[in-house]
Amino acid sequence: MPDPAPVPRASLQRMLLYLRQLERLGRESVETISSAQLGDAVGATSAQVRKDLACFGQFGQRGVGYRVATLARTLRSILALDGAWRVALVGAGNIGRALCTARNLRERGFHVVALFDSDPLKESCTWAGLRVQPMRVLARTCCEQQITLGIIAVPSAGAQDVADQLVAAGVRGLLNFAPVRLQVPPGVEVLDVDLAAQLQQLAFLTSRRPSGKEA
């Protein structure tokens, strides 16, 4: 196996946008699309689209563009989005509830199949048909249910401990909502979602009133 393609993070992110747009086009029965059209649907240049797709191979027909249906299918396959992903959610707080019930994620193939919280008072709760389980059973449940992705939605103080437990249980990708830097062994991926930091960025960006020089 070759395995020689370290896909740039930015390309990966755009690729997901391409796929989303392709799926939309597919619903509208569009047959083919050019890199230019696909580009400005997601805010990228045509060259960028072609370069990004080139990470994985050649998919277009010169003089024509790309077949919407086949490109979508191919991308889904390459991006590992053609199956369902089983996800564990730790932290039955407000964010946790929002994520459990989010139709959005389920539609895209991410199924929250287990829900944990360290607070015994929450164990009686059931959200979106999912009972809150104690942390004690996390390892067993994750293994039995073949869970490979985890969402950490607990306060900062507990996040590293939760991460350790999830990793020990075989989870290989973590979506972390706690504003702390998680330490994980190689081979485990962590993506941080830091809403406070996003708002802080906005605060800074809007605080320096741009001189306003665009047409």
Add this chain to the structure above:
Amino acid sequence: MPDPAPVPRASLQRMLLYLRQLERLGRESVETISSAQLGDAVGATSAQVRKDLACFGQFGQRGVGYRVATLARTLRSILALDGAWRVALVGAGNIGRALCTARNLRERGFHVVALFDSDPLKESCTWAGLRVQPMRVLARTCCEQQITLGIIAVPSAGAQDVADQLVAAGVRGLLNFAPVRLQVPPGVEVLDVDLAAQLQQLAFLTSRRPSGKEA
């Protein structure tokens, strides 16, 4: 006024991490810190820390490092985080509820002071002491309350419309949870939070099992 510093996005993000760490150190009564220490607390190199800080000036003492307290104060001021920001939240769904009640954001100076939803059934609701208001009063409320930041937590179909209304009401920064590309006039900043895309990234990253070559 000079205004000559277009701060790189990546630097800005790290700067927020530095500030967070500095505040933590301040609580632990640490007096000074070196770029190297600050760096590995947030996963950056010492050179990166110094370069980032150099965007705004010179803050360190050679041979010593940085004064935790003064650097934190200075950064807060530069990053426009020394005051409170008034935020409007549109969409009283699951994400909306999570954000209203998030202690996290309030502690960092972001106060959700107005909550809107287009569904009349939700108008009776009150979350975290905040009544859900109809969209009709959005413009007036935002102006009266001097709101400059907005959070869009509505379904994709309505997001652009909400964005337009917020912008018309004078809001200059948008945090967008809908998976659509918002069109806004220059001078308005948009940051997207796309949780499905984050999970999709994780899916891809964990699907290609790394060959495992690190020590």
Add this chain to the structure above:
DNA sequence: ACGTGTGAAGTCGTTCACAGCG
């Protein structure tokens, strides 16, 4: 000595421009 501030070098991603194929 120690650690900052900063030019210089290097790396990575984007944009350009054009050859090549349908």
Add this chain to the structure above:
DNA sequence: CGCTGTGAACGACTTCACACGT
């Protein structure tokens, strides 16, 4: 002729290395 695929130029961010101040 249109549009892809791609080497080459370009630009931005990162890393290096060292002079300078304390």
